[in-house]
Amino acid sequence: MHYLYVKVVKAKSLPPKEGNDHDFPDPYIEIKLGNFIACTTHFENSPNPEWNQVFAFPKERIQSLTLELIVKDKAIENDDNSIGGVSFDINELPVRVPPDSPLAAQWYRLDNRNGELMVAVWMGTQADESFPDAWHLDALSVNSASVTNIRSKVYLSPRLWYLRVHIIEAQELQITNVRQPEIVVKGAVMNMVLKTKILPRPSWNEDLMFVVAEPFDEQLVLSIEEKIGIKEEVLGRCSIPLHSVEKRIDNLVISSKWYNLEKNTVARLPARNDGLL
Numbered sequence: 001m002h003y004l005y006v007k008v009v010k011a012k013s014l015p016p017k018e019g020n021d022h023d024f025p026d027p028y029i030e031i032k033l034g035n036f037i038a039c040t041t042h043f044e045n046s047p048n049p050e051w052n053q054v055f056a057f058p059k060e061r062i063q064s065l066t067l068e069l070i071v072k073d074k075a076i077e078n079d080d081n082s083i084g085g086v087s088f089d090i091n092e093l094p095v096r097v098p099p100d101s102p103l104a105a106q107w108y109r110l111d112n113r114n115g116e117l118m119v120a121v122w123m124g125t126q127a128d129e130s131f132p133d134a135w136h137l138d139a140l141s142v143n144s145a146s147v148t149n150i151r152s153k154v155y156l157s158p159r160l161w162y163l164r165v166h167i168i169e170a171q172e173l174q175i176t177n178v179r180q181p182e183i184v185v186k187g188a189v190m191n192m193v194l195k196t197k198i199l200p201r202p203s204w205n206e207d208l209m210f211v212v213a214e215p216f217d218e219q220l221v222l223s224i225e226e227k228i229g230i231k232e233e234v235l236g237r238c239s240i241p242l243h244s245v246e247k248r249i250d251n252l253v254i255s256s257k258w259y260n261l262e263k264n265t266v267a268r269l270p271a272r273n274d275g276l277l
Helices: none
Strands: 002-012 027-033 036-039 050-058 066-073 082-089 106-109 116-125 160-169 183-189 192-195 203-213 219-228 231-241 257-260 268-276
Touching: 002 027, 002 066, 027 050, 066 116, 082 116, 160 183, 160 219, 183 203, 192 203, 231 257
Parallel strands: none
Antiparallel strands: 002 050, 002 116, 027 036, 027 066, 066 082, 106 116, 160 203, 160 268, 183 192, 183 219, 219 231, 257 268
């Protein structure tokens, strides 16, 4: 997604209030972009305030060709509290996409020459370094009469790993249908379930491959089940926390190990967990 970024850095030489050279305004910046309106924090009695705030407006919802930045006095309650402002043509804004260098802020003289404002304005994407610290407006709740500042959300892609589980064999299973057994191993990580082939004997030598994400808070659940008609009866089950699984980033062979199965049985399932690749 593309965004219009507005970085308000600081102002200088704001004029004092009329009749008192030592009484300065309580300045803040109102950012107007069509029906979008955002405001910075304000400072009390300051001719040289510093904000260092960044705002992000979704480009697809921009319905204006002009961006206005207006310096206002918080101490004045009526609408006549403007100190001065600057405006930008949306179509003339520079486009910046990392690894381009950050856009340097520049000084702009206020339209009535009552001071200067340092800002940087550009078009960018969510990959911009300023996105995590920016504030943006939710277009569904913003209009000319009601404005809400909402902290921008950053969605980071988790680091993914392959979880490879090599199912070898099982021992001492309490099988119901001894003459024609049908046995399968199922593996589950959250909502992802994989299973081996159904065999008449508990010897598979088969891989189950999952995709898991850091920080590995889930568990791998392995269960051996016997098919009896259309039903499946669990013969044993074990759970393995993913954070305890060895990570493998080379071609070293990981030794297989036995895992005890639960459900009132002493059966054991040997599985070589080939690690998180």
